[in-house]
Amino acid sequence: MFRPTPRASGYFRTDYAQDLALLQTRAERIGLAALVAILVTLPFVATPFLLDLACQVFLASIGALSLMLLTGYAGQISLGHAGLIAAGAFTTGILTREIHAPFWLTLPASALTGVVLGLVFGLPSLRLRGLYLAVSTLALHFIVIYLGGEYETKRGFSTGILIEKPSLGGFKLTDGRAWYFVLLIFAAATLLICVNLLRSRSGRAWRAIHARETVAEALGISISGYKLLAFVISSAMTSVAGCLFAYYRGVVSIEAFDLFLSIQYVAMIIIGGMGSLLGALLGAAFVTVFPYAIEALLKLLPNVQKLAGDIFAVNYASFGVVMILFLILEPLGLVGIWRRLQNYFLLWPFKYKPLAGTRK
Amino acid sequence: MLKRTLLGAIAICALTIPASAQDAYVVGLTGALTGPPSSTYAPAVDALGLYIDRVNAAGGVNGKKIQLILEDDGAQPSKAAANTKKLITQDKAVLILNASLSSTYAPVIAETQAAGVPLLFASSVCPKSVYPPAEPLQFCTTGFAANYDSQATLDFIKARAKGPVKIGFSAMAIPLSRGEIDYAENLSKEMGMTPVDKEVIPPPTADYTSFATKLKDAGPNWVYSWAPWVTQVRTLEALRKLGWQDDYVAWGHLEAESELSRLKDGKFFVVNSNALFQEALPIHKEIEEAAKKAGSKYPAATMAEGWIAGMAIEAALKGAGWPADPAKLKASMENLKVDTKGLRGGPIEWTKDNHFRTKLYYRVYTWSGDKISRVQDWKSYDVK
Amino acid sequence: MQLLINIVVLASIYALIACGYVLIYRVSRVLNLAHGELMMFGAYLVLACSSLFAGHPVMALCAAVILSIVTGALVYIFLMRKMTGEMVLAAILTTVALGILVRGVVVLVWSSQQQYPAQALGISNPTFTLPGDGHISLWSLVLVLTNLAAYGALFGFLRFGRWGMRMRAAGQNPLLAAQRGINLHGVYALAWSLSTLTGALAGILMALDSGVTGSMPVIALKAFPAALVGGLDSLGGALIGALIVAGAEVLLIYYVDPLLSDVVPFLVLVAMLFVRPWGLFGTREELDRV
Amino acid sequence: MTASATVYRERLRRTTAPHLLCERARVTPxxxxxxxxxxxxxxxxxWRDYAALVAHAASALQSLGIGRGERVAIMGDVCEEWMICDLAAQSLGAIVYGIYPTASAAEVEYQMRDGGACVFIAEDQEYVDRILPFADQLPDLRTIVVLDDSAMFGYEHPKLRRFGELLDAVAKADLGWLEAQVALVSADDPAFIVYTSGTTGHPKGALVSHGKHLAATDTVVSHYPTLREKPHRTVVFLPMCHVLGRDVAITLPLISQLVPHFGEDPEDFAVTLFEVAPTVLFMVPRYLQKFASHVLVGILNSSRIKRAAHDFAMRFARPYATRRWNGGSNIVQDAIYRLxxxxxxxxxxxxxxxxxxxLVVSGGASLPAETMALWHVYGVNVVEMYGQTEEAGGIIAGQRGPFPRPGNVGTAVDGIDVRLAEDGEVLVRSPDLFDGYWRNDEATREVKGADGWLRTGDVGEWRGGALRLIDRARDFMVTAGGKTISPSFIENTLRASPYVAEAVVFGHGRKYLTAIIEIDFDTVADWARANDVAYTGFTSLTAHPRIARLIEIEIDKANASLARVEQIKSFRILPKALDPEEEGEPVTPTRKVKRKLMYERFKVLIEGMYDDSDERLIAAGVGGVLAG
Incomplete structure (x- = not known):
């Protein structure tokens, strides 16, 4: 994410503020402006279905970014991501149903739930590593779902807790377009938070811990402190995603947060490309859009109506196939492809960086 | 970054928007066609497809064909919501069908309500919102309905039992099933029975014996289960293995017919709102032939629900005329009488404030020596 | 008495499944999250074979077992071999993807309906009454016995067999093992075959006892805590872990709240992880980084 | 030369660099x-900070008791502290000289003795290590100052002082103080010595006085007025002990709008260039060649499509470059070329x-025409200039451009007279030449005639108003066939290959010419990787038959453009890279080859290339007669 030098010549920094600037070259600024322009115009040209898809991608991006922070940078595996999203969603659901809490209350409350759960989820990380840690987070997933299920049954919300659309300053968020922008802003904010976290002290500490814990400790980094911090921040962001999810869908039920969801998030960061925020975004978009894309592609096949029953099984299976192909053929993930593509043009007309070995 | 993928997706989707069928009724369905719960829903959807194919082959409704667009939600609420949105906005469906797990109801209802499109629950349990006073846009054709089912079952037990009833319950650990069993437990008390135990069994369970042991040790002489078929039948089997020989009542899902003949258990009763194919009515023959002709991989006996949904759709569209829009369709559905031709105990009648049916009919079957037999004929309940 | 039987049966199920996790983890440090799906696949293979060898239940069962061994080897050769050297999380995700694929294929071929292989084979499932008013069904009994046999065979194989020794060596230090001329790919393929075999046995026997649906893989997930409590790289540990988890589950269902049965194995696990992260009998190790 | 320019130069002639610094600090702080x-x-x-830094450094140096006319030596890589110390010493009236960072211990000792510096300023611990072994044997040396003391723990020497401590010990001097010091220095006082990297014998120190240096350097600005007309960025990388390096880092910024940029480390030269994206560069041919060959090799190893794109572009751009030299391109061609x-x-x-x-100005040695042409094709305005240390920082001639045809060094600059002697030697006359060689009057007399004409030692000719250099006057060789040949011309031709770093031609009194080739490790290694040639290091690479084949093809290419007598008949590849830092290596710190030393060093290789069977036959035939 952080490049030692800009991508075009002639950008020298005369103070550290410039060095920290996110956009350095003109091309980058133009690129961002174009992206923003596309993102802003998209809702006015897209069908509501595509809009919904985009909203799902944004929601997934928030979750994937926070998981990337935890796994891709701090190196802590978690299979409890769905549990955290559920926690945020249930906090929102329970608060709206029980005390009619408004948006501005449920959102921080969800984040707070995330913080608390992050501490709890994070505690095992002080003793455990890798797979064992993953399993302990899995256990917490089951606990959250169990509690959620109990609440649903006990309060008689057997088909889910219905949630009113939130209002922001008197404006009720019902329109898909409005949601698009709200979620876009949240996703962008998450991205910015992640970027800034990663280039701050904590980001460097996480990477040091990820690289080698013993060395990091020798460098005077508080291992347990930063691990917990990673869990707390990641969980808080994930819970916020859960809160938004609850509002966006207008309903919370435990079925929406099964283990498969956790696996989807892990798939996002691996398919996207470990250790890259861009990868998290790409992965989130890919994993979210992919099933719809496959479905759409399969429907292009001739005589598809005859296969009506089977087509979904094929769709399901092909998700597995594509994931396998991806893992085998592109271990660096989408971001690997992106970088290659980018390098193809960045290095144009060279294949490798010229003067790489040039010494005076 | 994001934009590339998004644009790619847009391109793919743009390419694949089905040539909008201008001269057909578009009906969209979101259902659990894959994933663990699909065993209940896939056959019904298959049957619905068969029925609509038949209607189309016979010239359609009002001279127009019906185009049924299927979307799989894998029983995930989020996917169901997205599917619904797509069906309404992109495919311009005039009617949405839900054939999925109850957890998908809320998001689908939210989407259809926002768009003002009627929603028909075609394969899963009817939500309370279709009972009088019904939500304006929600309708239901399926045979099983919360509370009424338990009422009918407990009535049956009461009538059948010779002495005092010590009743045990079994539910699956999903909110819907738990809620219904809780209701039944209270009702049983009101009806003078003694509830002795209630087992709530998680869906993924390797061995039901543990639960059955507890149930059995509570000493019931009746056990009632209202849950997905797996839980109902495996609790029974586990109980039987443990040597419990008393009466067991369960809800008759799609699988009931084949399972009754597999289990051959004279003290296992299924309460049903559909007539079993065993009875070989003309309509049953019709369905069997259609299934055979289409080479369906599901037994005909599992197809009644889908067939009835098809009948309802046909009738609703006929009433709405051509061209149909959601409003016209809603008006048509609010005043509809569907002749089930014997598949049910009577017609499905919808009124302005009752989108369930005015009268419910239940039959009870069991295995008697060499065949499935009725132990109680249609018994009707007024829906209020 | 019945409780004891329940514990033994459930423990056997868990143990038979858990040893599949252990076998693969032990040699290649990969957690096979497709184990449940492969188990289910074994059960469906019986269905396929029962129509192939109609009227010969024994032959059909044997064929299914052999096919599942082949399946395991094929999975390694065509899939997991490519993941050697990749990060562990990616390898695990590959198994998840495999699981999704298998599920899709199963629905495609056999539909998602509940199926009864025992019926297809034409064999019944009588119940035996044991002293103390305990009841056990034939296939549960077979499962318990199979489990014991499988563990016995595996212990013997790993301790005394040539390939067993190689497997242990590869698990302890793959580099050294490779240098001593051990064919690592062969060892890994064998581990996958054996793991799929035991998984399929569990799947087949469960299916014979109570049928099979697409939701069977979830059961394998519950056997997972058993393997971890015992120690992911210890066969004996898996057996004991299965007993502990099954015991806790059965007793909780009976004496406390059946609803807890879903959560409790994982609670046991978390408690275990805090006390002895590497499991009761596992080797203390530093796990690979992400 | 316009009147105002003459007045301006006269003003420069009567001032000093430190004075100009003070002036800039006042006018454009x-x-x-x-x-x-x-x-x-x-x-x-x-400028304000710059002057303050110089003032502070000057007062620190003053505390060391540096007197007028005393020498201060500086050794190290290019860095801002060098400039600051240099100007500080100059403002105290001291004479500064630099020692090449690559100089061997013997050379350092020679220059220290010859220059007689009382203070040695070392950039860091590395250079302290160079001088410490013989620091006590140098009678004049009083103090060693180390600028960057980061690696200096544990160093104890009575003469050793840390620059930081010196600065801390004196009060911060202000601009006024500096101006007062500077006022004491006369424009005619000697300012610095530049040691010329002689290819024969010991280096000679050219002594230059303040005013003359400024006036001479003004020739560069007046020849390339853009330097004065608008702000320019440049990167400083040439060693500041070289007169061109001094010009770029210190003098030109004072008299033009050139802003120099210093990299973090000379090793990161490529990075610095990339980051700064200079608008003006003063280069030596070696770098232009090296960059060009890296680009070419990079393209050769690029993917098929990209290479095709490059080839396609070249196919159009090559004739376009030719047309541009001739001044004959039209609007359409311009547009296509721009695209x-x-x-x-x-x-x-x-x-x-x-x-x-x-603007890229190449000087210091002759730039191969092919290299220049390539940059022109790419659209880089490379011009060649001609100057010598003895011109006191100024130049003799330079191509004005833009995009001048390669092959000459352009027209003479304003304010300098150039004429050719009868034997073609270039002679120059100007008021702003060096004062003479330091403590070497004999050598001074050798080049500086009584008539005021300075002998450059280069042979040239006028062609179309432009000066064309043929060769160094003293560097001809005559083959056994009696043909006079310019080896440097052939060497330049050979060096045009991207794979050749250095070529040395032999053949004096021989039947034919041979060459010793030093490969360019980076490009050849690239080629090897792209062509599956396995190697472990420099030596193994040079020993590979396919590399020999590669170089042979390159030599054949060069031979094609040479006259028959000039063609290389045989060659050998050096098994190791030439390292100027090593004792007795046949290259100067600026990597000029010492031909004679080269021969002695690689006699076996060279003799191996000459088939002396004829001589031996004759010797065998006459052997008895001579002995008897």
Whole structure:
């Protein structure tokens, strides 16, 4: 994410503020402006279905970014991501149903739930590593779902807790377009938070811990402190995603947060490309859009109506196939492809960086 | 970054928007066609497809064909919501069908309500919102309905039992099933029975014996289960293995017919709102032939629900005329009488404030020596 | 008495499944999250074979077992071999993807309906009454016995067999093992075959006892805590872990709240992880980084 | 020369560099004087800061008791502290000289004795180590100052002082103080010595006085007025002990709008260029060649499509470059070229940091025409200039451009008279030449005639108003066939190959010419990787038969453009890279080859190339007669 030098010549920094600037070259600024322009115009040209898809991608991006922070940078595996999203969603659901809490209350409350759960989820990380840690987070997933299920049954919300659309300053968020922008802003904010976290002290500490814990400790980094911090921040962001999810869908039920969801998030960061925020975004978009894309592609096949029953099984299976192909053929993930593509043009007309070995 | 993928997706989707069928009724369905719960829903959807194919082959409704667009939600609420949105906005469906797990109801209802499109629950349990006073846009054709089912079952037990009833319950650990069993437990008390135990069994369970042991040790002489078929039948089997020989009542899902003949258990009763194919009515023959002709991989006996949904759709569209829009369709559905031709105990009648049916009919079957037999004929309940 | 039987049966199920996790983890440090799906696949293979060898239940069962061994080897050769050297999380995700694929294929071929292989084979499932008013069904009994046999065979194989020794060596230090001329790919393929075999046995026997649906893989997930409590790289540990988890589950269902049965194995696990992260009998190790 | 320019130069002739610095600090205190990279940041130094730094350094040096006319030696890599110390010493009236960072111990000792410096300023511990072994044997040396003391713990020597401590010990001097010091220095006082890297014998120190240096350097600005007309960025990388390096880092910024940029480390030269994207560069041919060959090899190893794009662009751009030399391109061709440049060449240049270059001046040695042509094709305005240390920082001639045809060094600059002697030797006369060689009057007399004409030792000719250099006057060889041949011309031709770093031609009194080739490790290694040639290091690479074949093809290419007698008949590849830092190596610190030493060093290799069977036969035939 952080490049030692800009991508075009002639950008020298005369103070550290410039060095920290996110956009350095003109091309980058133009690129961002174009992206923003596309993102802003998209809702006015897209069908509501595509809009919904985009909203799902944004929601997934928030979750994937926070998981990337935890796994891709701090190196802590978690299979409890769905549990955290559920926690945020249930906090929102329970608060709206029980005390009619408004948006501005449920959102921080969800984040707070995330913080608390992050501490709890994070505690095992002080003793455990890798797979064992993953399993302990899995256990917490089951606990959250169990509690959620109990609440649903006990309060008689057997088909889910219905949630009113939130209002922001008197404006009720019902329109898909409005949601698009709200979620876009949240996703962008998450991205910015992640970027800034990663280039701050904590980001460097996480990477040091990820690289080698013993060395990091020798460098005077508080291992347990930063691990917990990673869990707390990641969980808080994930819970916020859960809160938004609850509002966006207008309903919370435990079925929406099964283990498969956790696996989807892990798939996002691996398919996207470990250790890259861009990868998290790409992965989130890919994993979210992919099933719809496959479905759409399969429907292009001739005589598809005859296969009506089977087509979904094929769709399901092909998700597995594509994931396998991806893992085998592109271990660096989408971001690997992106970088290659980018390098193809960045290095144009060279294949490798010229003067790489040039010494005076 | 994001934009590339998004644009790619847009391109793919743009390419694949089905040539909008201008001269057909578009009906969209979101259902659990894959994933663990699909065993209940896939056959019904298959049957619905068969029925609509038949209607189309016979010239359609009002001279127009019906185009049924299927979307799989894998029983995930989020996917169901997205599917619904797509069906309404992109495919311009005039009617949405839900054939999925109850957890998908809320998001689908939210989407259809926002768009003002009627929603028909075609394969899963009817939500309370279709009972009088019904939500304006929600309708239901399926045979099983919360509370009424338990009422009918407990009535049956009461009538059948010779002495005092010590009743045990079994539910699956999903909110819907738990809620219904809780209701039944209270009702049983009101009806003078003694509830002795209630087992709530998680869906993924390797061995039901543990639960059955507890149930059995509570000493019931009746056990009632209202849950997905797996839980109902495996609790029974586990109980039987443990040597419990008393009466067991369960809800008759799609699988009931084949399972009754597999289990051959004279003290296992299924309460049903559909007539079993065993009875070989003309309509049953019709369905069997259609299934055979289409080479369906599901037994005909599992197809009644889908067939009835098809009948309802046909009738609703006929009433709405051509061209149909959601409003016209809603008006048509609010005043509809569907002749089930014997598949049910009577017609499905919808009124302005009752989108369930005015009268419910239940039959009870069991295995008697060499065949499935009725132990109680249609018994009707007024829906209020 | 019945409780004891329940514990033994459930423990056997868990143990038979858990040893599949252990076998693969032990040699290649990969957690096979497709184990449940492969188990289910074994059960469906019986269905396929029962129509192939109609009227010969024994032959059909044997064929299914052999096919599942082949399946395991094929999975390694065509899939997991490519993941050697990749990060562990990616390898695990590959198994998840495999699981999704298998599920899709199963629905495609056999539909998602509940199926009864025992019926297809034409064999019944009588119940035996044991002293103390305990009841056990034939296939549960077979499962318990199979489990014991499988563990016995595996212990013997790993301790005394040539390939067993190689497997242990590869698990302890793959580099050294490779240098001593051990064919690592062969060892890994064998581990996958054996793991799929035991998984399929569990799947087949469960299916014979109570049928099979697409939701069977979830059961394998519950056997997972058993393997971890015992120690992911210890066969004996898996057996004991299965007993502990099954015991806790059965007793909780009976004496406390059946609803807890879903959560409790994982609670046991978390408690275990805090006390002895590497499991009761596992080797203390530093796990690979992400 | 216009009247105002003459007045201006006269004014320069009567001032000093430190004085100009003070002036700039008064007039434009807030403009950026230079930028110097430090921990990733290009620190901006304004003229005010610059003068303050120099003042502080001067007062620190003064505390060491440096007197007028005393010498101060500086050794190290290019860095801002060098400039500051240099100007500080000059403002105290001391004479500064630099020692090449690559100089061997013997050379350092020679220059220390010859120059007789009382203070030795070392950039860091590395250079302290160079002088410490014989520091006690140098009678004049009083103090060793180390600028960067980061690796200096544990160093104890009575003469050793840390610059930081010196600065801390004196009060901060202000601009007024500096001006007072500077006022004491006369424009005619000697300012610095530049040691010429003689290819024969010991280096000679050219002594230059303040005013003459400034006036002479003004020739560069007047020849390339853009330097004065608008702000320019440049990168300082030539060693500041070289007169051109001094010009770029210190003098030109004082008298033009050139802003020098210093990299963090000379090793990061490529990075610095990339980051700064200079608009003006003063280069030596070696770098232009090296960059060109890296680009070419990079393209050769690029993917098929990209290579095709480059080839396609070249196919159009080559004739376009020729037309541009002839001044005959039309609007359409211009437009197409601009498009091609934007699509292909600009990205190439961008990667080097060359894309904003308006002017590249190549000097110091002759630039192979092919190299210059290539840069012209890419759209970099490379011009060649001609100058010598003895011109006191000024130049004799230079191509004005833009995009001049290669092959000459352009027209003579304003304010200098150039004429050719009968034997073609270039003679120059100017009021602003060096004062003479330091403590070597004999050598001074050798080049500086009583008539005021300075002998350059180069042979040239006028062609179309431009000066064309043929060769160094003293560097001809005559073959056994009696043909007079210029080896440097052939060597330049050979060096045009991207794979050849250095070529040395032999053949004096022989039947034919041979060459010793030093391969360019980077490009050849690239080629080897691309062509599956396995190697472990420099030596194994040179020993590979396919590399020999590669070089042979390159030599055949060069031979094709040479006359028959000039062609190389045989060659050998040096098994190791030439290292100027090593004792007795046949290259000067500026990598000029000492031909004689080269022969002695690689006699076996060279003799191996000559088939002396004829001689032996004759010797065998006459052997008895001579003995008897």
């Amino acid at each position: 807030d403009s950026v004087a230079f930028r110097s990279k430090h921990f990733g940041i290009y620190r901006e130094r304004r 091609v440049r934007l699509a292909v060449f600009k990205p190439i240049l961008n990667k080097l940091g060359f894309d904003q270059l308006e």
